[in-house]
Amino acid sequence: MAPTPGATRPAERRAERPAQRSQRLRHQLVAWGFIAPVAIYMIVFYAYPLFRNLDLSFRDYTLASFITGEAPFVGIANYVEVLRSPTFWPALGSTAVFTLGSIAVQFALGLALAVFFYRRFPLSTTLRALFLVPWLLPLLVSASIWAWMLNSDSGVVNAALAVFGISQVNWLTSPQTSMIGVLIANIWIGIPFNLVIMYAGLQNIPDEVYEASSLDGANAWQTFWRITFPMLRPVSAITLLLGLIYTLKVFDIIWIMTRGGPGDSSTTFAIWSYRLGFGGGSPDLSPAAAVGNLLIVIAFVFGIIYIRTQRRTEDEL
Amino acid sequence: MNVRTKRTVNTTIGVILTAIMLFPLYWMINVSLTQPVRLRKDPPDLIPIDPTFDGYARVLQDQLPYLGTSLIVGLGTVALTLALSAPAAFALAKLHPRGGGAVDFVMLIAQMIPGIIMAMGFYLIFFNWGILDSVLGLILADSTLAVPFGVLIFTAFMSGIPEELMSAAKIDGAGAWRSFRSVVLPISRNSVVTVSLFTFLWSWSDFLFASTVNRGVSCSPSRSGSTATSATTRRTGTRSWRRPSSRPSRQPCCSWWRSATSRPASRPVR
Numbered sequence: 001m002a003p004t005p006g007a008t009r010p011a012e013r014r015a016e017r018p019a020q021r022s023q024r025l026r027h028q029l030v031a032w033g034f035i036a037p038v039a040i041y042m043i044v045f046y047a048y049p050l051f052r053n054l055d056l057s058f059r060d061y062t063l064a065s066f067i068t069g070e071a072p073f074v075g076i077a078n079y080v081e082v083l084r085s086p087t088f089w090p091a092l093g094s095t096a097v098f099t100l101g102s103i104a105v106q107f108a109l110g111l112a113l114a115v116f117f118y119r120r121f122p123l124s125t126t127l128r129a130l131f132l133v134p135w136l137l138p139l140l141v142s143a144s145i146w147a148w149m150l151n152s153d154s155g156v157v158n159a160a161l162a163v164f165g166i167s168q169v170n171w172l173t174s175p176q177t178s179m180i181g182v183l184i185a186n187i188w189i190g191i192p193f194n195l196v197i198m199y200a201g202l203q204n205i206p207d208e209v210y211e212a213s214s215l216d217g218a219n220a221w222q223t224f225w226r227i228t229f230p231m232l233r234p235v236s237a238i239t240l241l242l243g244l245i246y247t248l249k250v251f252d253i254i255w256i257m258t259r260g261g262p263g264d265s266s267t268t269f270a271i272w273s274y275r276l277g278f279g280g281g282s283p284d285l286s287p288a289a290a291v292g293n294l295l296i297v298i299a300f301v302f303g304i305i306y307i308r309t310q311r312r313t314e315d316e317l
Numbered sequence: 318m319n320v321r322t323k324r325t326v327n328t329t330i331g332v333i334l335t336a337i338m339l340f341p342l343y344w345m346i347n348v349s350l351t352q353p354v355r356l357r358k359d360p361p362d363l364i365p366i367d368p369t370f371d372g373y374a375r376v377l378q379d380q381l382p383y384l385g386t387s388l389i390v391g392l393g394t395v396a397l398t399l400a401l402s403a404p405a406a407f408a409l410a411k412l413h414p415r416g417g418g419a420v421d422f423v424m425l426i427a428q429m430i431p432g433i434i435m436a437m438g439f440y441l442i443f444f445n446w447g448i449l450d451s452v453l454g455l456i457l458a459d460s461t462l463a464v465p466f467g468v469l470i471f472t473a474f475m476s477g478i479p480e481e482l483m484s485a486a487k488i489d490g491a492g493a494w495r496s497f498r499s500v501v502l503p504i505s506r507n508s509v510v511t512v513s514l515f516t517f518l519w520s521w522s523d524f525l526f527a528s529t530v531n532r533g534v535s536c537s538p539s540r541s542g543s544t545a546t547s548a549t550t551r552r553t554g555t556r557s558w559r560r561p562s563s564r565p566s567r568q569p570c571c572s573w574w575r576s577a578t579s580r581p582a583s584r585p586v587r
Contacts, residue, residue, distance in 0.1 A: 028415060030493045034408035035420060038401045038468060045461055046427055049438025056437065066444065113334070121327035127335045133342065138522025145341045148348060154361050156344060188341065249431040252524045273433045277440075278529050285437060292434040299429050 110194020146185035201235030406471030
């Protein structure tokens, strides 16, 4: 634990009397008294489940283990099994397509909408608020609506496409399009988040910058690409990182819409892990835990990349 | 183009975009009011012709106990989250504890952990503790969705409370607890509402934990019939509320929703 900087200056500390020191100690104890419940909670309900999960991935936990409470240690066998599984590469591909596709489109649309609503026209505040409504909707409900809308036979999306002479698309029931189907739903759900953050980012750009650029005769296009976009870089970075982490975790939407199918066509790591552990049949908790831990590794890698780039930008400044 | 027409054009575009964005919500309402026999119609009706409220009536009739469970779990999660995160945030924001930065960082990292991993850990732990399929277990699991978020939001808010106010309370003889309860908490009303709202929404709409820590160990019908809980079933409540004609289950084996519908609806709220 690092001492709080600036709490006391060295000169003062040297002159400190025992009474003062004990008072500071008491202060620290009181402060940690407030934090203690949450600290204990985090250990019992975060660290411990994570540890159990890690432990699980190195053991062979079967139905019998529930009764006997014993599971043999098997080392990295579960990881080897997962890596060799025919599902591994398709699942990795799906995870990449789902995550990158979602955040790229969400971010682009969120930014475009933020710029649009930033223009301040009548009703702009109200409309922007309405845009956030899908955010408040339970994921379960959103996913179900989209499953219904994308229904092959009686879905409204196919009905709309039929008007333009496009024949029936089996959105969620064909391996070629199931990923597009869940992507559409997930992008829709993610737009409000991107809109809110990017809008906040726009508000932080000082008006003077725009005044200067308009004096220099920049048109709207140039203003956006030369001023707005570069100045939004820090906000964009955190939005993309959070989007990435949230999207990697997405489970409800895909599970409700397609259950990862047909086949493995929309099976991401989160879905795969759930299907192994809780999807029916006998629970393969150990491989499921291994898949889950791979997911954490991916999230952490991107977290580190973010911190690295963040540091580099700070060095440049 | 003068300023006024430009504004009108913008508003028009804005209204159209919002309408597109909110169309799924409209569609949900439309479908929920459509007569079951019309649901399979191709093309579907754009407005509910001859609307029916049967779906809602049936949900209220069949699913009320589950909605009750949802409510209890939701409120319990909110209470637990507030009780844990508000005091901690107060200390982090105002009492300058050593290692406070590390706590903040942990809260940030905690939100990165995929729910499925937590679910598997909880499944084993709750199995050992004997609180699988219980309201308490679900409250504990659901609270992990919100506690780190709550701490971060409260800390951000409470840091903004002027230091003078804290000094004034101190001069008046208030200890840390008193300052927290009588000064900081009343001022933080808005953030309490924000955190409560999000916590409740997350717990209300949680599907992952309800379908893992609140289901049977194996897939045998009797097992899932006796152990999958009302909390799992409450999801079906949302489902049939939206889709009055429950469509045939497309899931193999004992999924959360097959087991849910195959069970009598009169399960008591635990």
